[in-house]
Amino acid sequence: MTGKRRWTWLLGVLAMAAGFSMMIAAYGAAGTKTKTTSTKPVGTLRAVLDTIDYLDPQQAYTAQSFWAMWDVYTTLVTYRHVDGPNGFKIVPGLAASLPTVSANGRVYKFKLRKGLRYSNGKPVKASDFKYAIKREFLSTGQGVGFYTGIVGAKKFSKSLKGDIPGIKANNPKRTITIRLVSPRGDFLTILALGFAAPVPTGTPPAIQNGNIPSTGPYRISNYDPNRSFTMVRNKYFKPTKFVPRGGPNRVEVSLIGDANSAVQKVIDGQADYTNAAIPPDRIASVKSKGTLFLHPTAPANTYYIWMNTTVAPFTNVKVRQAVNYALDRKEMQRIVWGGLGRATQNVLPSTYPSYRKLNLYPHSMSKARQLLNQSGVNKSQKITVWARAVSDSEAVATYYQGVLKSMGFTNVVLNILPRTTYYTTIGNVNTKAQTGWARWLEDYPHPLDWFEVLLYGPRITAQDGNNYAYFDNKKINKEIEAVRKAPVLTPAVNAKWAKIEKQIMQQAPWAPWSNRVWPEFFSKKMSCIHVQPLFGVDWLRLCKK
Amino acid sequence: MAEPATEFPLDSAAVLAAEEHEVPIAGRSPWYLAWRRLRRNYVALFSLGVFLLIVIACALAPVYADYVAHSGPNDQHTGEQVRVNGHLRPIVGGGSYFDEKTGKFVIRDLVVVGPTWWHAGGRYVLGSDILGRDVAVRLLYGGLNSLKIGIGSALICTVLAVTLALLAGYYGGWADWIITRFFDLIWAFPVLLLAIALASALAVNGFHHFGINIEPGSLWIPTLVISYVLIPYIGRPVRGQVLSLREKEFMEAAIGQGARPLRIMFSDLLPNVASTILVFFTLIIATNILTEAGLSFLGAGVRPPNPSWGNLISSGQDQIHTAPWLAFIPGIAIVLTVLSLNIFGDGLRDALDPRAKVRMEH
Numbered sequence: 078m079t080g081k082r083r084w085t086w087l088l089g090v091l092a093m094a095a096g097f098s099m100m101i102a103a104y105g106a107a108g109t110k111t112k113t114t115s116t117k118p119v120g121t122l123r124a125v126l127d128t129i130d131y132l133d134p135q136q137a138y139t140a141q142s143f144w145a146m147w148d149v150y151t152t153l154v155t156y157r158h159v160d161g162p163n164g165f166k167i168v169p170g171l172a173a174s175l176p177t178v179s180a181n182g183r184v185y186k187f188k189l190r191k192g193l194r195y196s197n198g199k200p201v202k203a204s205d206f207k208y209a210i211k212r213e214f215l216s217t218g219q220g221v222g223f224y225t226g227i228v229g230a231k232k233f234s235k236s237l238k239g240d241i242p243g244i245k246a247n248n249p250k251r252t253i254t255i256r257l258v259s260p261r262g263d264f265l266t267i268l269a270l271g272f273a274a275p276v277p278t279g280t281p282p283a284i285q286n287g288n289i290p291s292t293g294p295y296r297i298s299n300y301d302p303n304r305s306f307t308m309v310r311n312k313y314f315k316p317t318k319f320v321p322r323g324g325p326n327r328v329e330v331s332l333i334g335d336a337n338s339a340v341q342k343v344i345d346g347q348a349d350y351t352n353a354a355i356p357p358d359r360i361a362s363v364k365s366k367g368t369l370f371l372h373p374t375a376p377a378n379t380y381y382i383w384m385n386t387t388v389a390p391f392t393n394v395k396v397r398q399a400v401n402y403a404l405d406r407k408e409m410q411r412i413v414w415g416g417l418g419r420a421t422q423n424v425l426p427s428t429y430p431s432y433r434k435l436n437l438y439p440h441s442m443s444k445a446r447q448l449l450n451q452s453g454v455n456k457s458q459k460i461t462v463w464a465r466a467v468s469d470s471e472a473v474a475t476y477y478q479g480v481l482k483s484m485g486f487t488n489v490v491l492n493i494l495p496r497t498t499y500y501t502t503i504g505n506v507n508t509k510a511q512t513g514w515a516r517w518l519e520d521y522p523h524p525l526d527w528f529e530v531l532l533y534g535p536r537i538t539a540q541d542g543n544n545y546a547y548f549d550n551k552k553i554n555k556e557i558e559a560v561r562k563a564p565v566l567t568p569a570v571n572a573k574w575a576k577i578e579k580q581i582m583q584q585a586p587w588a589p590w591s592n593r594v595w596p597e598f599f600s601k602k603m604s605c606i607h608v609q610p611l612f613g614v615d616w617l618r619l620c621k622k
Numbered sequence: 623m624a625e626p627a628t629e630f631p632l633d634s635a636a637v638l639a640a641e642e643h644e645v646p647i648a649g650r651s652p653w654y655l656a657w658r659r660l661r662r663n664y665v666a667l668f669s670l671g672v673f674l675l676i677v678i679a680c681a682l683a684p685v686y687a688d689y690v691a692h693s694g695p696n697d698q699h700t701g702e703q704v705r706v707n708g709h710l711r712p713i714v715g716g717g718s719y720f721d722e723k724t725g726k727f728v729i730r731d732l733v734v735v736g737p738t739w740w741h742a743g744g745r746y747v748l749g750s751d752i753l754g755r756d757v758a759v760r761l762l763y764g765g766l767n768s769l770k771i772g773i774g775s776a777l778i779c780t781v782l783a784v785t786l787a788l789l790a791g792y793y794g795g796w797a798d799w800i801i802t803r804f805f806d807l808i809w810a811f812p813v814l815l816l817a818i819a820l821a822s823a824l825a826v827n828g829f830h831h832f833g834i835n836i837e838p839g840s841l842w843i844p845t846l847v848i849s850y851v852l853i854p855y856i857g858r859p860v861r862g863q864v865l866s867l868r869e870k871e872f873m874e875a876a877i878g879q880g881a882r883p884l885r886i887m888f889s890d891l892l893p894n895v896a897s898t899i900l901v902f903f904t905l906i907i908a909t910n911i912l913t914e915a916g917l918s919f920l921g922a923g924v925r926p927p928n929p930s931w932g933n934l935i936s937s938g939q940d941q942i943h944t945a946p947w948l949a950f951i952p953g954i955a956i957v958l959t960v961l962s963l964n965i966f967g968d969g970l971r972d973a974l975d976p977r978a979k980v981r982m983e984h
Contacts, residue, residue, distance in 0.1 A: 337939070356940055362731060408701055415732040416719045416732070417727060472753065475696075493921065
């Protein structure tokens with residue numbers, strides 16, 4: 078072989094070798110791609126949430142707090158970690174089994190599981206449940222109204238001293254007996270709320286550092302208010318059939334109010350998941366950079382405008398009805414959520430068996446003006462629209478201000494409050510707030526969580542109220558009290574709730590406008606996305622690709 | 623023997639100078655000399671021109687809204703269309719929707735009309751925001767609010783600061799001690815944090831004390847808050863000047879003549895610190911505009927939906943990825959205004975500085 082031919086031959090061999098290498102590499106990559114469709118544990122889940130209010134089970138009352146706390150503080154009864162309607166089913170949590178209930182529906186008896194321990198190793202006692210209810214009153218938590226039906230609780234709530242005789246706890250036998258003043262069909266669901274999670278007796282009423290020992294699969298190891306918190310495994314937790322151990326070893330949660338920043342963190346790989354409201358102008362582009370999960374029913378929610386029925390001009394039912402006519406609910410879905418919402422005129426979301434679609438107020442500005450003229454109210458009086466300093470609330474308030482002006486009111490101003498003080502301000506009767514934005518995410522799947530909490534007169538409190546319309550209709554109150562006793566939601570009971578809802582909306586203390594479709598955005602690496610119908614994405618079951 | 627040179631009379635000098643140049647020598651006030659220096663500073667004059675242009679444009683905001691854009695600053699046009707180059711375009715279009723047939727949501731971005739640059743007959747020149755409001759109209763009204771607050775608070779701050787500085791500098795002793803501690807107390811707080819705290823506290827219920835009634839949402843709240851927190855900014859340097867002037871001979875003369883303290887402060891001391899006050903006044907307008915923008919950005923200044931440059935930036939950042947001009951344009955407006963004021967203020971300071979003539983010549 079000549080020198081020139083030798084070099085040519087050598088180059089040819091090298092080229093073929095390179096080609097084969099590339100083919101092998103491609104095959105290997107393809108082979109690797111095939112392998113990555115299997116899943117693996119998350120390890121550390123990095124989540125980005127909007128702000129939370131508290132990491133204290135007796136205080137926490139925002140949706141994000143509920144979702145986090147569900148995996149930290151287990152209650153006597155709880156919900157299953159499953160998708161779909163089965164997720165609404167009440168199952169034993171810390172209790173060994175569901176309670177026995179007396180024939181008159183007033184006495185509930187529980188027995189705790191054996192060997193329960195808090196995350197600090199101390200045993201869980203039956204009397205700790207009683208202390209948790211007392212602590213709810215001592216810390217003036219927002220859930221106090223749920224437990225005033227227990228014998229002696231109302232008296233305790235006034236004096237904050239003494240005992241609640243309606244709860245009997247026997248520590249050696251691990252039994253808890255609860256007596257109610259009158260039967261309640263939703264009492265088990267009330268016991269499943271985080272407010273009723275046992276805490277060690279003597280835990281101070283106000284703890285801001287998230288340091289309360291837990292009973293769930295996780296415990297809070299670190300909390301930097303308004304910035305972040307971390308959940309790690311509770312080594313004393315024993316998984317049950319209904320409360321599993323949990324996939325992630327650790328959950329690091331960043332609290333970021335700005336939706337763009339939250340979403341960008343996931344896109345940039347700095348977080349695995351966020352449930353921030355994706356800005357409507359980039360939702361399609363965001364979707365292409367991760368996994369966008371939309372679940373229209375979890376959590377069940379209603380966004381509404383409340384009108385204070387005790388402050389002019391909303392004392393006049395014609396004015397309230399006029400507002401309902403004036404709102405273009407379809408357009409509001411578009412400008413507020415970018416279309417990710419369903420227009421509604423109902424109090425209840427459509428997931429409820431007692432839901433009957435209402436269309437009492439088809440959009441008509443002319444009808445709204447007509448009603449306003451008929452009402453005879455002074456159109457130049459000042460109206461203040463209250464809103465929370467988050468983008469969707471501000472957008473609604475700005476739109477609503479324009480609507481009121483279009484109706485004929487000449488002096489309409491906005492008052493936008495910080496997120497942390499909004500609800501306490503409008504829920505204070507001395508504020509005399511006229512009208513504004515609000516939303517309700519279900520605490521538990523029962524119409525009482527809506528009608529009794531939000532639209533029932535006797536539940537109105539001077540502070541921290543949830544009935545922002547201060548709606549107190551005696552006839553409707555009596556109807557709620559009558560249906561409240563029903564232990565089960567039969568079709569007949571559901572029909573009664575539907576009738577109550579229609580009567581309420583005829584009085585129009587609210588202008589409901591949306592059931593929001595909740596977007597949850599995951600990085601492309603995440604998998605095993607399951608949605609518990611009450612708590613949203615189930616962190617315990619998440620995994621990675 | 624000839625007369626010594628020191629006995630040369632001044633009026634003879636004037637005659638000689640006039641014969642030499644055929645121009646009578648006339649005395650010039652320091653203000654005239656300062657004006658002469660200023661008018662040679664073309665950069666400063668240009669900056670003043672830019673600032674005045676911005677002020678005039680913002681002052682004409684209602685005219686622009688009514689006759690050009692045909693839309694108010696808070697008017698929403700979400701469901702409407704605008705004709706751009708003959709084609710109808712939705713002002714706020716797109717958006718996701720629920721497809722009844724498939725039972726799923728169709729995901730689409732919400733799209734706002736971008737800057738039309740006069741291709742839509744003057745409407746939406748700088749585009750629309752997500753509520754269908756004309757950005758150009760909001761920019762001008764926002765500037766009007768920002769300038770009102772900036773200039774108003776600068777005036778109030780200057781009046782209060784100068785009054786306190788004169789009292790402190792003239793009287794000295796206990797008065798000086800109390801007033802200086804007052805300055806120190808305000809100065810001890812970070813300015814923006816103090817302003818946010820005060821504005822937030824007044825945001826819910828307004829101010830209804832001492833016979834003064836200010837509703838929440840009024841522009842008076844950020845104006846007064848900013849005036850208050852920046853008092854030491856002017857008060858301390860002016861007080862220092864007053865203290866040094868207090869020891870001058872003309873002060874002794876005035877006191878010796880039996881002039882009352884108020885007359886001395888406002889007729890003798892004040893004119894001597896007027897140049898300093900004027901420079902600080904100009905510079906503090908810029909500072910106040912920046913402070914107002916910061917407060918409004920954080921939600922503690924001008925309350926939505928009323929625009930200001932600060933809250934326009936804040937609301938614009940929600941669409942920073944798809945409509946960045948919504949945040950950038952108000953930011954550029956703030957930069958131009960503040961820069962022009964600062965450059966003019968520097969020029970004014972150079973012009974009013976009596977040593978500037980020597981510097982300019984050399």
